[in-house]
Every structure is written in structure tokens, then in C-alpha cells.
Amino acid sequence: MNQPLSPERVRADVAELLDCDPAEIAPEGNLVDLGLDSMRIMALVERWRAAGASSLEFPDLAEQPELAHWTAVLTGRTA
Numbered sequence: 001m002n003q004p005l006s007p008e009r010v011r012a013d014v015a016e017l018l019d020c021d022p023a024e025i026a027p028e029g030n031l032v033d034l035g036l037d038s039m040r041i042m043a044l045v046e047r048w049r050a051a052g053a054s055s056l057e058f059p060d061l062a063e064q065p066e067l068a069h070w071t072a073v074l075t076g077r078t079a
Contacts, residue, residue: 032065
């Protein structure tokens, strides 16, 4: 069962891969500095494509690895 992409879903998916509480992720914090590597970013790309973001590409996320940016790209809303 896929949840629709929402700011909460984006935050929860990132937190799951970082093995932390979603509240610990600052919207403007660098996710790579928090431990998110390219393999995990690619896993998120695939997960979110399957959830409806079919045009999402790796550079869309990797070029600005911040939760606020990713949330805007995926949902059009802020984190």
C-alpha cells in the first residue's frame, strides 16, 4: 500500500533510511552530512517514482540534498 507523496511521507521516507526520528531532520540541513549516500538517494528516487513521481531523476535530489528542496520538488509544498 503506497502513501501519496506528502511532506510527511517525504520526511518519513528519508528518516527511515537515515534510521532516525523524522523530527530530527531540519528542513535546510544537508542530508548527505546526516549520512544519506548516493545509493540511498537512488533508492528514494525509485521509491518515489513508484509512488507517482515518474519524472523524478537522481540529479533532482542530489544537486540540493535538503529536505525542504526535496519536499518542494516532490509535492510543490514546503517541508
